[in-house]
Amino acid sequence: MNRRVVITGLGVVSPAGIGAAALADAVRAGRSAVGPVTKFDASRYPSRIAGEVREFDPSDGVRKDQGRYVKKMAKVMAVDIQLAVAAANLAVLDTGLPLGDAKADEAVLPTIDHTRFGMVFGTGFIPTELDELAAPTAASVRDGKFSLKGWGSDGIPKMFPLWLLKYLPNMHACHTGILWDAEGPSNSLTVSDAGGLLALDEASRIIARGAADWMLAGGAESRVNPVLMMRYCLLGRLATANDRPAAASRPFDLGRTGHVAAEGAAVLVLEAREAAEKRVARIYGEVLGTGAACTTAGVNACDADGRAVALAVRQALAAAGIEPRDLGAVIAHGPALAMHDRSEAAGLAAALGQAAKSVPVTAMKGVTGNMGAASGLAELAAISLLARDGRLPPILNCERPDAEAGLNFVIGKPAAMVRDTVLATTNAIGGQAAAAVVRLIRAS
Amino acid sequence: MGSVTPLGLTVEETWANLLAGKSGIRPIHIFDAETFPTTFAAQVPDFDVAPYVKDPAAYAKAGRNIRFAMAAARMAWQDARLKAGAFDPERTAIYLGSGEGILDFFTLADSILAGLGPDGKVSAVGFAEVGFKRFDALRELEQEPNMPANHLAAEYGIAGPNYSCLTACAASTQAIGESMDLICTGRVDMVMAGGTHSMIHPLGVTGFNLLTAISTEHKDEPWRASRPFDRDRAGFVLGEGSTVMILEELGRAQARGARIWAELVGFGSSADAYRMTDIHPEGRGPAAAMRAALADAGIGADVIDYISAHGTGTTENDKVETMAVKMVFGPRAHQVPMSSVKSTLGHLIAAAGATELATCVLAIRDQVLPPTMNLDTPDPQCDLDYVPNAARKARVEVCLSNSFGFGGQNDSLVVRRFVA
Numbered sequence: 001m002n003r004r005v006v007i008t009g010l011g012v013v014s015p016a017g018i019g020a021a022a023l024a025d026a027v028r029a030g031r032s033a034v035g036p037v038t039k040f041d042a043s044r045y046p047s048r049i050a051g052e053v054r055e056f057d058p059s060d061g062v063r064k065d066q067g068r069y070v071k072k073m074a075k076v077m078a079v080d081i082q083l084a085v086a087a088a089n090l091a092v093l094d095t096g097l098p099l100g101d102a103k104a105d106e107a108v109l110p111t112i113d114h115t116r117f118g119m120v121f122g123t124g125f126i127p128t129e130l131d132e133l134a135a136p137t138a139a140s141v142r143d144g145k146f147s148l149k150g151w152g153s154d155g156i157p158k159m160f161p162l163w164l165l166k167y168l169p170n171m172h173a174c175h176t177g178i179l180w181d182a183e184g185p186s187n188s189l190t191v192s193d194a195g196g197l198l199a200l201d202e203a204s205r206i207i208a209r210g211a212a213d214w215m216l217a218g219g220a221e222s223r224v225n226p227v228l229m230m231r232y233c234l235l236g237r238l239a240t241a242n243d244r245p246a247a248a249s250r251p252f253d254l255g256r257t258g259h260v261a262a263e264g265a266a267v268l269v270l271e272a273r274e275a276a277e278k279r280v281a282r283i284y285g286e287v288l289g290t291g292a293a294c295t296t297a298g299v300n301a302c303d304a305d306g307r308a309v310a311l312a313v314r315q316a317l318a319a320a321g322i323e324p325r326d327l328g329a330v331i332a333h334g335p336a337l338a339m340h341d342r343s344e345a346a347g348l349a350a351a352l353g354q355a356a357k358s359v360p361v362t363a364m365k366g367v368t369g370n371m372g373a374a375s376g377l378a379e380l381a382a383i384s385l386l387a388r389d390g391r392l393p394p395i396l397n398c399e400r401p402d403a404e405a406g407l408n409f410v411i412g413k414p415a416a417m418v419r420d421t422v423l424a425t426t427n428a429i430g431g432q433a434a435a436a437v438v439r440l441i442r443a444s
Numbered sequence: 445m446g447s448v449t450p451l452g453l454t455v456e457e458t459w460a461n462l463l464a465g466k467s468g469i470r471p472i473h474i475f476d477a478e479t480f481p482t483t484f485a486a487q488v489p490d491f492d493v494a495p496y497v498k499d500p501a502a503y504a505k506a507g508r509n510i511r512f513a514m515a516a517a518r519m520a521w522q523d524a525r526l527k528a529g530a531f532d533p534e535r536t537a538i539y540l541g542s543g544e545g546i547l548d549f550f551t552l553a554d555s556i557l558a559g560l561g562p563d564g565k566v567s568a569v570g571f572a573e574v575g576f577k578r579f580d581a582l583r584e585l586e587q588e589p590n591m592p593a594n595h596l597a598a599e600y601g602i603a604g605p606n607y608s609c610l611t612a613c614a615a616s617t618q619a620i621g622e623s624m625d626l627i628c629t630g631r632v633d634m635v636m637a638g639g640t641h642s643m644i645h646p647l648g649v650t651g652f653n654l655l656t657a658i659s660t661e662h663k664d665e666p667w668r669a670s671r672p673f674d675r676d677r678a679g680f681v682l683g684e685g686s687t688v689m690i691l692e693e694l695g696r697a698q699a700r701g702a703r704i705w706a707e708l709v710g711f712g713s714s715a716d717a718y719r720m721t722d723i724h725p726e727g728r729g730p731a732a733a734m735r736a737a738l739a740d741a742g743i744g745a746d747v748i749d750y751i752s753a754h755g756t757g758t759t760e761n762d763k764v765e766t767m768a769v770k771m772v773f774g775p776r777a778h779q780v781p782m783s784s785v786k787s788t789l790g791h792l793i794a795a796a797g798a799t800e801l802a803t804c805v806l807a808i809r810d811q812v813l814p815p816t817m818n819l820d821t822p823d824p825q826c827d828l829d830y831v832p833n834a835a836r837k838a839r840v841e842v843c844l845s846n847s848f849g850f851g852g853q854n855d856s857l858v859v860r861r862f863v864a
Contacts, residue, residue, distance in 0.1 A: 002629075040568040041567060041568045041569050043569060044568070044569050044572035044573060044576070045572060073720065076720070114717070118715065119715075123610075124588075125544050125587065125588055125589055128647075130559065130566035130568075130571060131564075131565050133552070133553075133556055133566075134556060134560055134564055134566050135564060137553050137556045137557060137560070138557065138560055138564075146550060146553040146554055146557060148475060148476040148477075148479075148549075148646060149476060149478060149479045150479075151479075151646060151650075152476075152479030152480040153479040155650075156480065156481065156650050156653060156654065159650060159654055160654070161654045161655065161656075162654070162655070162721070163650075163651060163654055164650075164652065164654060164655055165655070165721070165850070165851075168610075168612060168850065168851060169589070170611045170612055170849065170851045170853065171720070171851055173611075173715070173851070173853070174720055174851035175720065177715045177716075177717040177852065178717050178718065178719065178720070178852075180717075181717050182717055183715055183716070183717045183728070183729065183732065184713075184714060184715065185714065185715070186611065186713065186714075186715035186852070186853045187609050187611055187618055187622070187713070187853070188609060188610055188611050189607055189608065190542070190590055190608045190609065190610045191590045191593075191606070191607060191608055192590055198607060202607070202622060205625055205629065208629075209625060209628075211713070211736070211740075226568040226571055226575075227552075230571075230575050230576065230579060231579070231581075231584040231585070233576070234576070234581035234584060235581045235584070235585060291605075292537075292604070292605035292606065292607070293534070293603055293605060293606070294593075294594070294597040294602065294603060294604070294606030295594075295597065295598075295603075296533070296597050296598050296601045296603050299591055299594045299595055299598060300582065300585055307603065311534055311603060315631075428590065430585075430591075431590050431593070431594040431597070431606060432590065432593075432594075432606045432607070
């Protein structure tokens with residue numbers, strides 16, 4: 001079986017706001033959502049800026065019974081999980097599938113077969129909120145020092161019982177699955193920045209092989225916390241242009257200083273094409289092909305020649321059955337760290353060949369910062385809306401692009417988007433690369 | 445196949461100890477757990493990673509989970525008689541069920557204490573003062589859950605698709621199942637697949653103790669603590685380790701004259717979509733996964749000779765898994781032997797499924813079933829044939845291996861003797 005897969009729902013929660021349209025609007029307007037860190041006192045951190053999601057309610061828009069579940073469970077959902085649930089809700093609501101009448105005690109989404117409804121999320125390691133460890137750690141001190149013996153006897157009893165479940169990287173799918181009664185295949189990929197597009201890759205193959213008819217492909221991560229920002233500062237990956245937050249995230253620009261830590265979630269609803277056509281669904285686009293690869297350069301490196309990105313792109317193009325010149329746009333990861341950007345650009349140039357000079361390449365992290373596992377899917381959701389303009393917005397903060405990149409970056413002003421097929425790419429430092437080719441449907 | 449487990453540093457040693465009913469469960473020695481509610485676990489014996497890697501210095505900051513994976517992968521690689529240059533690195537994938545690494549708990553605690561204010565909250569200012577001095581950048585990086593798979597890619601030059609999943613206790617079964625799709629769709633020729641994990645660290649044991657998921661009983665005789673399907677079961681026992689398998693497209697394996705251990709023929713995956721903390725009381729999800737795996741294999745339940753149970757030893761899991769097997773197998777459920785190697789091996793969490801699949805493959809080779817140890821007092825709600833307390837000779841051609849994760853992911857694989 002090799003069935004075709006279409007996108008019928010978009011859900012995004014990003015620093016630019018709630019909804020795919022909020023991200024598309026910010027990208028179109030060139031409006032940065034990066035600002036000083038407000039979630040904790042980052043004054044001692046070399047990087048003190050972030051793309052924060054200001055306010056969101058993961059129970060917005062859903063049925064009352066679902067809203068009650070989310071409100072009740074919110075205390076055992078780390079922010080990553082809340083972001084994921086919110087984006088998934090937006091995406092499912094966006095499909096136009098009948099919700100079912102809660103008052104009449106009707107099951108949610110009564111028109112679909114829930115055993116054929118599943119999901120794949122890209123997620124990250126979620127560090128514990130420090131305040132939760134404060135009292136247990138203080139109770140563990142013996143002779144002025146932290147003691148494991150003290151932790152065992154007096155620390156553990158001060159932890160809250162469901163602590164572990166608040167932070168597991170598969171709880172995004174667990175809660176989303178419960179909310180929407182998705183009883184089909186469920187996976188959680190922990191592959192850093194590549195998580196979102198690899199989730200799209202696997203979810204679309206699950207539909208293609210006939211193991212499900214509806215899949216959520218999602219990615220969610222928050223890197224705006226004291227533990228992860230410390231980790232990435234120590235690794236020298238975070239931007240230090242603290243005095244100019246709006247200009248700090250500079251994809252493919254020579255003046256870049258690193259990733260801007262960010263948070264967000266993006267979910268696409270994938271549907272077997274025949275199922276979507278049967279219910280006359282609004283179709284945003286068709287997933288034509290995906291690709292995946294990995295660097296072999298080492299766990300804290302990117303290959304200088306971008307071979308991992310190039311391989312993922314070649315696979316995606318081959319699976320889609322198209323040539324590079326058939327692409328209307330490339331939506332690059334462009335996380336704005338020199339090693340990371342250069343590798344991606346080199347890989348794109350290699351895979352696109354002659355077409356590298358003509359296919360316009362844009363990126364959106366100038367607006368959002370690096371949302372980790374939400375990357376790729378957030379951009380695909382936004383481009384699904386932006387394509388209707390027929391114009392591709394420029395890369396925010398890219399003023400002096402890498403000359404040696406050999407790519408047709410969209411700089412300063414929008415570029416015409418003359419074809420509807422787009423390529424999205426992401427890559428993780430030291431690891432996974434992913435690519436997806438989607439044919440967008442502009443009408444509707 | 446390659447394994448490092450609490451019962452041995454090879455697949456064969458693990459298997460021999462499983463059949464002999466030896467337990468890998470001992471007092472925890474890798475950190476001071478004396479005052480923890482649970483003081484025992486199934487720990488991998490100490491070993492040096494150097495013989496398994498090209499450059500041991502590259503693993504100086506790597507955690508146990510990475511070192512386990514490197515050892516298991518090297519043994520699998522050698523077992524498959526693969527050499528560099530004899531495979532296409534771009535058409536080879538890696539797919540691991542893989543957990544987080546082991547965090548630097550003492551530094552975290554000291555940093556928290558440095559930031560602790562009179563209001564009981566932790567200021568990031570104080571946290572940063574100690575943390576930026578004490579946390580080690582590379583050691584932090586090594587904790588990310590994709591690191592084992594990334595190390596494998598670098599060590600073997602495997603440039604193709606690379607995935608890590610963490611669907612809790614189901615992760616490596618899911619990894620192997622999805623690897624089948626990568627091969628069957630022609631995306632790649634070969635996958636290095638499996639799992640690696642260690643949650644035997646202070647916060648891991650803490651988390652499971654808080655959930656009352658792991659046993660706190662039999663402290664003085666910990667080898668009795670893991671009691672799947674026994675009336676007096678009181679939770680699982682944490683294990684750790686890694687199993688890695690080389691999966692290959694059949695035609696390619698035959699063309700290179702590979703020795704074929706077995707054939708993977710079915711994969712099924714489902715979600716409970718029920719509750720965060722509980723499994724569905726009727727076993728709806730596990731039954732759906734088993735049915736899907738059988739359907740994928742194109743066989744009926746009547747063909748299955750042995751079920752490798754998820755069999756954790758928690759009250760609920762064992763009861764519900766028993767119900768689900770009855771739903772799928774009908775009256776024949778009582779005739780199909782089903783055992784849990786977790787009774788001696790402990791629960792390897794993300795590495796459990798791959799390790800248990802390896803035992804199915806060896807059961808087919810040796811025509812013998814590993815026992816469920818410590819099954820002393822039958823539970824009326826668990827009334828199937830669990831191969832109690834002693835290995836058993838049996839005809840074994842087709843096996844079903846179950847893994848069910850916290851959070852409701854259910855995965856089943858069907859493996860059978862390869863017949864050319």
